[in-house]
Amino acid sequence: MHWPRPPAMTSELKSTSSRFRGTASVFNEITRLGRHFIGLLVVGVLIGLACLPLNLVDRIQEWQFQFLPTTGENPWTSIGLLIVFAPLLVMPILLILQRGPWRGGAGSGIPSTMNALGDPSLMPSAMEAGSTVHRGILWSVATAAMFPLGREGPVVQFGSAVARACQKRWPNWMPALTERQMVAIGGGAGLAGGFNTPLLGVVFMLEELTAEYSILTIWPALLVCIAAAGFSNLGGEPIFGLGLINVFAPESEQLLLAVPIGIAAGLVGGFFNRGLVWTTSRLAPMVRQRPLRTGLWLGAALSVLALLSWGTSTADGEALVKQLLERGLPELGADHSDVHSGLVSIWITVVRVIGPMLALAPGVPGGLIDPALTFGAVLGYSICAVIGFSTQVGVGLGLAAGLAGATQLPLVSLIFSWRLVGDQQLFAGACLTAVIAAYTGRLVSRTPVYHALAKLQRAPRL
Structure with missing residues (x-):
């Protein structure tokens, strides 16, 4: 004979069952x-x-x-x-x-x-x-x-x-x-x-x-x-750590420096963007049809640039930026006048723009972040040297400007340059510099460089 459960017992069993289901649900969610x-x-x-x-x-x-x-x-x-x-x-x-x-x-x-x-x-x-x-x-x-x-x-x-x-x-x-x-x-x-x-x-x-x-x-x-x-890096220090820039620069001065550095690096970055895309489109059929001859010409061009620039056109640019921070602009040649130093600065900037174009345009795997950081740092250094301000601050702002001008990615450029110099005191100047450079670069080349290269890769081969 089946006896019905009292209402109180039934309610208690339902409550216990619901509690178990709730606990199991929480456990499953945590798992x-x-x-x-x-x-x-x-x-x-x-x-x-x-x-x-x-x-x-x-x-x-x-x-x-x-x-x-x-x-x-x-x-x-x-x-x-x-x-x-x-x-x-x-x-x-x-x-x-x-x-x-x-x-x-x-x-x-x-x-x-x-x-x-x-x-x-x-x-x-x-x-x-x-x-x-x-x-x-x-x-x-x-x-x-x-x-x-x-x-x-x-x-x-x-x-x-x-x-x-x-x-x-x-x-x-x-x-x-x-x-x-x-x-x-x-x-x-x-x-x-x-x-x-x-x-x-x-x-x-x-x-x-x-x-x-x-x-x-x-x-x-x-x-x-x-x-x-x-x-x-197996827990090591940042591979691109360039050291702290221990120079006090009021935000008002940083914002003033941001204008010339941002415009100059933005223009160079924009031309670098446009030149890389144009060179890639022109070299693509030559690489497909005559890889040996094209490789010899491009390799020779890179070697000549290295000889004419005392080696400053080589490598990704990290060592050159460290040299700028530690020792300043290279004293190339016997003449150490201000005019000669200015010409050397311009020449290093030129080879640091042309060299990466010749290396990347034929399709060699790589990237343009390091080259953009480098020519931005050289420009920032040179501008501050001309106006008589701290060249180390110029390097810090130039890093952000060069990358933003070439990639048109101001947030990426700001975070990267901030990480490189290791000094949050330059945040205001680096932020404005990156924004100005990104907008200036867009005046020269409307399409961001990675998007332009992706579009070029999708284009049918003739």
């Missing part, structure tokens, strides 16, 4: 969030480890730079001459490989990533493992040969490829993000890993790769970028 946290952390670590070899290769340039007479105090040595003539041998080899078996590894890496983000059908080919490895090897060879190019292209593409592969391999350990969002987060983390600057990677993802603000991607991106930056 899910913990799994996603671990998954994103693993993605960041893997991206950092993928960027680590590129960061180690990049340090070769700083070691080789000391053999060049960039200060004007020492003559050319046999080792220095071997270094400056290396592009004559290396450039043809790179172009032949890019024209043939390693075709997928040609180009910066950022334009192809941006095209894949816009067209998902391009994602498999853009993130293919073999092409990613080939791009890293090509960039490493070019870097060892002292080509004047940066590394943000390979590291962004590395990060995107690793993030996509992780999402495909372990989907249950990843948050509910689309493939496009995960690839964009990975690209930003690659930049963070390449330059040990987590916030830079997040802002680059928002400002350039996605061009949209989404709270769903910001927090995962921060976690992945922090992990990537920490492991890409």
